[in-house]
Every structure is written in structure tokens, then in C-alpha cells.
Amino acid sequence: MFWDEVYKGTPPWDVGHPQPAFQAVIQNGEIKPGRALDIGCGRGENAIMLAMNGCDAVGMDLAENAISDAKAKAIERHVKVNFAVGNVLQMDRLFKEGEFDVVIDSGLFHVMTDEERPVFARQVHRVLKEGGKYFMLCFSDKEPGEYELPRRASKAEIESTFSPLFNIIYIKDSVFDSLLNPSSRKAYLLSATRS
Ligand SMILES: C[S@@+](CC[C@H](N)C(=O)[O-])C[C@H]1O[C@@H](n2cnc3c(N)ncnc32)[C@H](O)[C@@H]1O
Numbered sequence: 001m002f003w004d005e006v007y008k009g010t011p012p013w014d015v016g017h018p019q020p021a022f023q024a025v026i027q028n029g030e031i032k033p034g035r036a037l038d039i040g041c042g043r044g045e046n047a048i049m050l051a052m053n054g055c056d057a058v059g060m061d062l063a064e065n066a067i068s069d070a071k072a073k074a075i076e077r078h079v080k081v082n083f084a085v086g087n088v089l090q091m092d093r094l095f096k097e098g099e100f101d102v103v104i105d106s107g108l109f110h111v112m113t114d115e116e117r118p119v120f121a122r123q124v125h126r127v128l129k130e131g132g133k134y135f136m137l138c139f140s141d142k143e144p145g146e147y148e149l150p151r152r153a154s155k156a157e158i159e160s161t162f163s164p165l166f167n168i169i170y171i172k173d174s175v176f177d178s179l180l181n182p183s184s185r186k187a188y189l190l191s192a193t194r195s
Pocket residue numbers: 003013014015019039040041042043044046060061062063066086087088089105106107108111
């Protein structure tokens with residue numbers, strides 16, 4: 001599977017620390033202790049940060065090897081996180097409806113196809129409590145250069161995917177830390193609540 005192959009090495013997003021955009025969200029008090037899910041958690045840095053900030057944290061990802069690495073990392077750091085292998089498009093197989101106070105997404109939405117986007121939004125909506133929060137970081141269409149994967153989203157695309165099911169609080173200019181040069185890539189940070 002593509003994602004397992006990628007995690008045989010160190011992909012550019014696997015920076016070895018939480019994304020600063022999510023650190024800021026926590027520092028600003030936008031995420032309070034509660035039950036929190038990191039979708040497409042990769043090797044788990046952001047999920048571990050949620051747990052270290054008082055959340056009952058769960059991380060899920062399609063890549064089995066990323067999840068075993070994330071589990072090992074959490075044990076090594078003496079942090080309790082539940083990690084699970086699964087497909088975000090089939091989270092009804094993993095989680096109950098309304099199970100989470102917050103869902104974070106660091107680079108998962110932007111790998112979804114046009115057809116997958118509405119399914120993705122419904123699955124995120126389903127696992128959140130009413131009023132639960134969704135924070136999403138994706139590559140922005142302001143990133144210069146030729147088109148490359150993962151795709152870059154526009155604000156209009158983010159709005160059209162999520163506004164049918166969520167109240168959009170903000171879509172801010174942000175950055176992704178990356179191992180590639182330049183190390184910071186232009187991104188959007190979405191804050192939304194489940195309506
Ligand atoms: C760009 S990476 C970001 C990883 C991680 N959030 C981070 O910041 O290091 C996207 C992640 O989404 C995972 N992924 C891709 N498709 C998925 C799906 N359908 N369900 C769950 N995870 C998926 C990949 O395995 C990969 O770990």
C-alpha cells in the first residue's frame with residue numbers, strides 16, 4: 001500500500017515534532033482537555049501533543065507501520081495515546097457517533113479526491129459531538145510553483161466541502177513545517193464546529 005511504502009522512510013511531513021499551527025491552537029486555548037482524535041496521524045506527534053495537554057487522545061491512520069511507530073513513540077515518551085489503524089472514510093467502523101470533542105487533521109483532507117471530500121466531511125461530522133471542534137491544516141493555493149501532489153486547496157473549496165455540515169469559524173493563512181527546502185509551506189488552517 002502506498003502509505004505504508006512511504007513510511008518505510010521519512011516523508012517530508014514527518015518533522016519529528018508537532019506542527020506549530022496546532023501548537024498555537026492549543027496555546028491559544030482553542031482546544032481544551034476532552035476526547036480528541038487526530039485523523040491521518042502518521043507517526044503521532046500531534047496526537048501525543050494533545051495527550052500531553054490533557055486530552056484523552058486517539059490517533060488513527062491507514063498506514064499500519066506509521067501506527068506501530070506512533071505506538072512505540074508514545075510508550076517511549078510515557079504518554080498515553082490510543083492509536084488505531086483505519087480508513088477515515090470508514091470511521092463508522094471504528095468510532096461511535098458523537099464520540100469526540102475535537103478532531104484535528106494535519107495534512108489528511110488535502111490528499112482526498114473530489115469524490116472523497118463529501119464522504120470525508122460526513123465522517124468527521126459523525127464522530128464529533130454537537131458543537132465539537134474540527135481543526136484542519138492543508139496546503140494552500142497560495143503555495144507558489146507548479147502543481148504537485150498533494151493538491152493545494154482554495155478557501156472556496158474548503159468552504160464548499162465543510163459549510164454544509166459545519167459552522168466555519170475561520171480559515172487563516174498558516175504554514176506547514178516540512179523537511180523539504182523551503183521548510184515552511186503555505187497552508188490554510190480551518191477552525192469549524194459541528195452544526
Ligand atoms: C501528509 S500525511 C500527514 C501525517 C501526519 N498527520 C503528520 O502531520 O505527520 C497524510 C497521512 O494521512 C494518512 N492517510 C491517507 N489516506 C488515509 C485514509 N483514507 N484514512 C486514514 N489515513 C489516511 C497517511 O497514511 C498519512 O499518514
